[in-house]
Amino acid sequence: MPKIRETLNLCFACGPANRDGLRLKFSYTPNRHFVKSVVRLEKRFQGATGFAHGGIIATLLDEAMAKSNGLGGTRAVTLRLDARYRKMVPIKRELHLTGWRTSKRGRKLYLRAELHDAHGNLLCEGRGLFLIVK
Numbered sequence: 001m002p003k004i005r006e007t008l009n010l011c012f013a014c015g016p017a018n019r020d021g022l023r024l025k026f027s028y029t030p031n032r033h034f035v036k037s038v039v040r041l042e043k044r045f046q047g048a049t050g051f052a053h054g055g056i057i058a059t060l061l062d063e064a065m066a067k068s069n070g071l072g073g074t075r076a077v078t079l080r081l082d083a084r085y086r087k088m089v090p091i092k093r094e095l096h097l098t099g100w101r102t103s104k105r106g107r108k109l110y111l112r113a114e115l116h117d118a119h120g121n122l123l124c125e126g127r128g129l130f131l132i133v134k
């Protein structure tokens with residue numbers, strides 16, 4: 001089995017080296033622990049309805065929350081993730097993904113994320129609990 005270089009980011013959500021993944025890119029506002037990203041989902045991420053698959057939407061929320069911890073500066077893993085699906089999420093349309101930290105208690109990070117369409121309509125919102133790990 002060949003060794004993977006540590007610098008190679010194969011993350012399904014944000015890894016530029018993962019050709020099958022979402023390749024999300026975020027901009028980060030450190031003092032607010034806030035991130036945002038513009039996303040356009042390809043057809044292969046659709047569900048049976050022809051709209052985005054619910055698991056992929058959860059992945060978007062999860063990654064926005066993860067990145068709001070400092071674009072990888074703080075290593076934390078998801079313990080809980082709650083997604084409220086408000087409206088169907090279209091494929092191949094501009095989407096706006098945001099994530100931010102609401103509080104930190106010891107190693108526990110409480111996070112939120114939202115997905116909007118280009119008109120500002122809320123499509124999905126998430127709450128998460130992450131744990132800082134070594």
Ligand SMILES: CC(C)(COP(=O)(O)OP(=O)(O)OC[C@H]1O[C@@H](n2cnc3c(N)ncnc32)[C@H](O)[C@@H]1OP(=O)(O)O)[C@@H](O)C(=O)NCCC(=O)NCCS
Nearest residue numbers: 066076077078079080081106107108129130131132133134
């Ligand atoms: C993170 C992990 C290694 C545990 O680490 P740990 O240092 O042993 O953490 P502990 O089990 O001592 O739990 C730490 C705290 O988190 C809480 N906690 C653990 N899992 C939890 C969960 N799923 N939901 C809510 N709270 C949880 C514990 O109750 C504890 O709280 P306390 O400090 O108030 O008592 C283990 O839970 C894990 O690997 N989980 C899977 C994470 C994952 O794969 N996420 C998806 C990919 S990022």
